[in-house]
Amino acid sequence: MYFKSRVVALVLAALVAIVTTAFLSLLPDSTPTVMLVAGLLSFAVTYLLxxxxxxxxxxxxxxxxxxxxxxxxKKDFSFIEEYDNGNSNHPLKRINQEIYKYGINRHREIEDLKKLEAFRREFLADVSHELKTPVFAAQGFVHTLLDGAIDDKKIRKKFLKRAAKSLDNLDSLIQDLLTLSQIETGEIKMHFEHFNIVSIAEEVIDQMESKAEDKNLTVRFDSAYETPIFVHADADRIYRVLTNLVSNAIKYTLEGGVQIGFEVKSEKVLVYVKDTGVGIPPEHLTRIFERFFRVEKSRSKEMGGTGLGLAIVKHILEAHNTKVSVISTVGKGSTFSFKLPIGQSAEEMEEELEEERLELESLGEDNR
Incomplete structure (x- = not known):
């Protein structure tokens, strides 16, 4: 670059000096000395400029x-760290800044594509594995029956029950995958309404009671909630969230129990599900809401489930413009929580509508 700049400067300076000297030679009073000095000065000034x-x-x-x-x-994006967000009036600097921006966007796109590709590979591997387990189990039971075990009524009934259970697990997995896909693509719309979340939680407790009793556990409120707590959300989806959280808590709790609680804070209601389970190691806390992620894969498979429960919880709450948080201590338990906006009871909504009606009537009378 240095050599090219010097060559251009020398050529232009020489041309300007020649033109200047030639012009001065046309003047009658010009002497050789004057022309020489003028030529040297024009050459020097032009060269420097x-x-x-x-x-x-x-x-x-x-x-x-x-x-x-x-x-x-060369796919080297280290220059991104040197990017300057300042604006410049220099056209070449602006071009350089645009190239910087393009480089940053390209780098981010490449990184995102790499993450998506890694996620796709991992997801396909997980789906294949999860689908393979119930399919192979049902296939094994059916082929065993076809090979002659069908003649034994006792074995036939036993194997058919196991095959049916495997197919039920397959159906649950497919339904959860469809639910996740529909939420992500927006096919499932949230229907927001005002409802008493305490009554929703009571239904969840009633549903999970038998599952908890099978493990000698209890599912209850952390305290007595004698007055209703109204929230504004999709009641069916929040019921699914609580069901998944309580079911997950029961699955990983060996003794003690699971508690559901609420705390009203300003314009929000904090909902939490607390267990006394095995806890989650800190290094896994950021991944537990990923599809099919299991902290202990061998034990999780024995406990059942599709591995999509917490992923569904995450997506439903994101559709409510909130998120799920978790605090966990290994060996002591975990607490999952989320916030919902405070709702109104039917009486409060009627009073509000009545106030609006009276206000409109008073405005109408004033206009008369």
């Missing part, structure tokens, strides 16, 4: 543009 202009205003910026493009071609 052209050199400085090209070197620091043009060639330097072009050099930086070339370096950025060269690094992008």
């Amino acid at each position: 052209v050199y400085v202009t090209f070197e620091f205003l043009v060639m330097k910026e072009i050099g930086e543009i070339y370096n950025v493009l060269n690094k992008m071609r």
